[in-house]
Amino acid sequence: MCGLVGIFDTTGRRPVDRDLLSAMNDSLAHRGPDGDDLHLEEGIGLGHRRLSIIDLAGGSQPMFNEDGTVAVIYNGEIYNFQELAQELRERGHRFHSVCDTEVIVHAWEEWGADCVQRFRGMFAFALWDGNSETLFLARDRLGIKPLYYAALPDGRLIFGSEMKALLCDPVLEREFDIQGIEEYFAFGYVPDPRTIYRSVHKLPPAHTLVWQRGKPQPAPQRYWEICFQADNRMKEADACVELRERMSEAVKIRLMADVPLGAFLSGGVDSSSVVSMMAEHSSGPVNTCSIGFDVPDFDEAIYAEQVAKHLNTDHRSRQVAADSFDLIEDMSKFYDEPFADSSAMPTYQVCRLARESVTVALSGDGGDEAFAGYRRYRWHHYEEMVRGTLPGPLRQPVFSLLGRIYPKMDWAPRSFRAKTTFQALARESVEGYFHSVSILSDALRQRLYSPRMQRELQGYHARSVLEDTLKDAPVEHHLDRVQYADMKTYLPGDILTKVDRASMATSLEVRVPLLDHKLLEWAATLPPAFRLRAREGKYLLKKAMEERLPHDILYREKMGFSIPLATWFRGPLREVVRRRLLNGALDQVGLFDMGFIERLLDEHATGISDHSVPIWALLMFESFLSNVHLAAVASRVPARATGT
Known part of the structure; x- marks a missing residue:
């Protein structure tokens, strides 16, 4: 596995800052401790860190075609590379290594952007074609390997395997994406293509980005889709x-x-x-x-x-x-x-x-x-069967009323915790599934956010992620829909x-x-x-x-791979967490209601409620602020004007 970085002048052929490119590459040393190299030419710089897996002697990157006009940096494995290499040899291409990286170069020459259709594996790569002055970014179908990019105000595009590489560039803006914060506290992560910063994007899975110098900024293009269509003849x-x-x-x-x-x-x-x-x-x-x-x-x-x-x-x-x-x-x-x-x-x-x-x-x-395999699929299936038997105009008021009057009993066995079930049945399908995957409820997020945060959200709701995802989903059954989501x-x-x-x-x-x-x-x-x-x-x-x-x-009960958060936060970590959340960086950003956070900590510590999940989410946000964001902001300098 490897790490890749790059700088591309989208408007001209300005020299690439070698020291910056080297710093970006060095920030990913953990991804590739076995070797590193840089390649610079007019208006383009590529960097690579290598973890040697295949062709230990001959697989160094960047890797080039025969005349050096096409270069690639790559993170991943293409498992059918030997068959592709043979096909490309039969079409006249010459290989100088026995690794999968070189296949990408020749596949681009032969098939252009459609080359990704032929790759079977996990990958994120950047390819530079000097003949057409084109940068080609690609990410595998499921998003196994990551790729971040940012178009800077000065006309440069920077990209890398991890966002820390992009943060090496002092021109990169560090302004929070407020909608990304809402999505984080709903899902526990910031979904593609968004990141925590407005200026940085993740290339979505199964997408490519083809950017030709001097042309307007392109939109990522999808090259693969998973389609659910049952074969009911199957035995x-x-x-x-x-x-x-x-x-x-x-x-x-x-x-x-x-x-x-x-x-x-x-x-x-x-x-x-x-x-x-x-x-x-x-x-x-x-x-x-x-x-x-x-x-x-x-x-x-x-x-x-x-x-x-x-x-x-x-x-x-x-x-x-x-x-x-x-x-x-x-x-x-x-x-x-x-x-x-x-x-x-x-x-x-x-x-x-x-x-x-x-x-x-x-x-x-x-x-x-x-x-x-997730238990939530089973519960969603049951809920959908009920939704299918009762029309919305009848179902929503009935179950909304039951959800309001039934007591909340988080401590009881699940079969007695009907309040949540009633509330779920009152919702439509996508909204119901959103609430089943959310780590913090709508009500909890609203109370967590400060008035400033709520104003800046301008009514945005993280449910939009699932609504957009499922809008034209190629599915037939309600189980397909949630698996697809x-x-x-x-x-x-x-x-x-x-x-x-x-x-x-x-x-x-x-x-x-x-x-x-x-x-x-x-x-x-x-x-x-x-x-x-x-x-x-x-x-x-x-x-x-x-x-x-x-x-x-x-057939044993599914356990998952988790840690005992509730016990931690009532035991030896109680004071550490309280100090970090109430006296750390959270208060500085002005996005949270600090009084409500203190209440969460008090209720959890006394056993009134289990708030371990929101406490953990806040703790990880505070840790990001302290260990990543504040340093990133301190290193920021004003952007230079385009063309300088």
Whole structure:
């Protein structure tokens, strides 16, 4: 895995600041500790940090075509590069390496922007074509690899694998995107293409950006879509066989590496299935690793050990303290913008453990989105069935009334917590799903924001993200809709961002076979009942793996990969958190009602309510302010006029 940076003069051929380009490249040293290089010519500068995985001797970047007029910097793996290289040789192209990077150069020469249609894998790359003075940026279909960019007032475009590289440029504006803050406190991350700063954008998954010098700023263009269309002729037994074959092939092509390779093993269905397929294609035991916690309710290590023994893997496990609070400072520096998924901490810890013995690790990420594994899909399915039986004019007033009068009982078993269910049933479908994925409710966010923040929002609501995503979604069933929504928002914005930054912080490459786009395209043809049946999510995946994995592993209750926030914030971290939130950087930005934050802390500490999620979101925002934003603002200088 690697890191890339670049500076492009979109208006002319002004010299590129070599020192700035070098600083941008050095900021990504963790993504590529094995080598670095810069390439500069009139009006364009490219930088690359390399983590050597394939063709250790000949894969240095930037990489060029035969006459040096086309250059590429690239982060990722193209798993079908050997077949593409052979096809390109037959068309007259000459190769000087045996790595996948060079395929991108020649594929661009042969097919232009359509080259991305032929790539199977994970990638983010920037390609410069000196003949047409064109910069081509591309990101893989699911958003496994990141790419940030910003068009500056002086006519330059800067880009990089992480936002920290862009923040090296003192001209870059550091003004908050207020709508991005609203989205952060709704989702726990800032969804693509927005970032926390108005001036910076993420290139969305499955998009390219083609910018020709001297031309107006282009809009990103989509090159791939996931379409849900059920094949109702499919037989369950046949589907199980085909799923195993497709998963096996997706895993097999991800085993290519010239460095040690292993896998994460949590003991859940997804990672266990991936390791099972790896064992099928490996001549010796698969290297696996997992971490356990010193809090039993959050510890899955026993299940990982059970699967490791069943599959005869070379397993390494380590118990870590659940209160590794010191990692919070590092987390904000890894992510560059507020990121409230607390599982980022154990993800980083398992990546650090894996890196002690391997350079590449396969993970089971994506299985929940592909095969409907989240519990919220089940609840949404039930709610949609009720919505379908009662017309809105009747359903909304009835359930709104029940939601108001029914007592709130967060402490009770879920079957008795009907208030939330009644409130959900009173909403329309998209609004209902938005509330199921929100980390802070509408009411809580409104009370959290200061009057200034509310004014600057001008009525904007984070629900718009899902509304825009689902407006023309190529789906047939309500289960398709929420899976599609998650693939476009939660998967790239949360899951894949979490894994990329945590793994790259340790210089570890993570591959995700369950997000192979050909596998996903097939999975989208599964009838809804093959994905979710009664209370069983991932129904077909579990049935397909019954002959390979223990029954109690496949059908145990889903735990997730989380940490005991509520206990932390009432225990040893109580005073630390209180001091950080009330006496730290939050008050300085004027966006929050500090009195309400104090009330949240008091109610949580006394046990009146569990406010661990909003407290964590605030803590991560404060950490971003203290460790990233304030330093970024201090380094800002006024922009130069265009053309200087």
